[in-house]
Amino acid sequence: MNTVAKAGLAVVLVETRNPLNIGAVARAMSNFGFFELRLVRPYEPSFREAVSAVGAAPVMAAARVFDSVAEAVADCTFVAAATGLSHREPSQPAYRLERAGRLLRRHLQSARAAILFGSEKHGLGNEHLQFAQMLLHIPTRAEHESMNLAQAVAVTLYELIRQPAMARSSGAEAERAGSAALERATLLLEEVLQTAGHTDYGQETAATLKTHEFVRRLNLSARDAAILTGMLRQIRWKLKES
């Protein structure tokens, strides 16, 4: 999963009080390439005039206003709510941003999703949380948990566009293996394991699925996929020779 399907994500601000914060959110969205801003009952209905959202005019102009969270997320099949950890016992699963981001990216591959952010003062209430399948929390200090609204949005969107492979080496080197290369490595691995009589990896579909998932979890670079394929070819040759 190299790039997130940005067009499928709606950022939903619920009862935001300060119009400047709406502008700051729009800027962060534009910085990271997200353009679907939705507002549920903003405190200042004239927020569009008030803001100075540097460079984010298109996001602000396209922002839509809704009367309720239900209407704002009606077309989204997956809804996450950004909350703190401290003050309620949620019925939904609550995940740190690192994991919530991964689940959101996965969902966005095939469908629309929304992230709810509450008001500066009160965050999200239970009447809003009921629309969320998942709670998301940014790992701030317990002693000072509450973030500035637009900073919270910026950090959340950064997690979505972040590319883990980039941490390992500089740009070009870190290019991830394409699906054809991964498929090649997977088929070779299956063949080798079958030839070697590996019990868990016999002829059953479940075992094949497991091999697929295993190779994908390795998150190989293009180079490492080539190295692995080379190793497996040699092992296959030796196994067949004998």
Add this chain to the structure above:
Amino acid sequence: MNTVAKAGLAVVLVETRNPLNIGAVARAMSNFGFFELRLVRPYEPSFREAVSAVGAAPVMAAARVFDSVAEAVADCTFVAAATGLSHREPSQPAYRLERAGRLLRRHLQSARAAILFGSEKHGLGNEHLQFAQMLLHIPTRAEHESMNLAQAVAVTLYELIRQPAMARSSGAEAERAGSAALERATLLLEEVLQTAGHTDYGQETAATLKTHEFVRRLNLSARDAAILTGMLRQIRWKLKES
């Protein structure tokens, strides 16, 4: 590297114009547990009175003012500068935040480091960049690169405190393989490759090193290390049998 040595990092704001931005930066620092704020020639010397940095009074009170970048980073052995990508040809290496964060975390394990952030209008000039060993850029869109100052600080600090293992599953499950497990897998892989007559992975030290690095790059979970070891044991058995 599970936690970053936060006390060793100084956030250095150079010629910040808007005192509200200083307050917003202080809040982000406090949220993520960084307390060393340094200001080089802030535009409003009376910035401390102007700000409303919710919850970040300790960071603001301890903030120190300097006349030059040189003085502000005098005690730091590693300095990163947050810049855009577009407008200069740096002599230092320039890394995306994912990689820059990794290098900073590594450095902070044993020494002090600083990150420079420029003014809202002009960013950092060459006269400031000369003090940096590394340029750091947040992966924003080329068409709208420039972030709000405090949002840029928030995203950067989040990258530093981010825990990759948290993305994979909830807490305990995602446990990474220990070095003993990785060593076992590596030795098995070497044995299998030697038995199979893999040319690049013969008896030389260089090849052994390559195998070590390859296995470490896979960043295996404890479970996947066990799966890999099981596969390799079976392949070894089959190769020796014949």
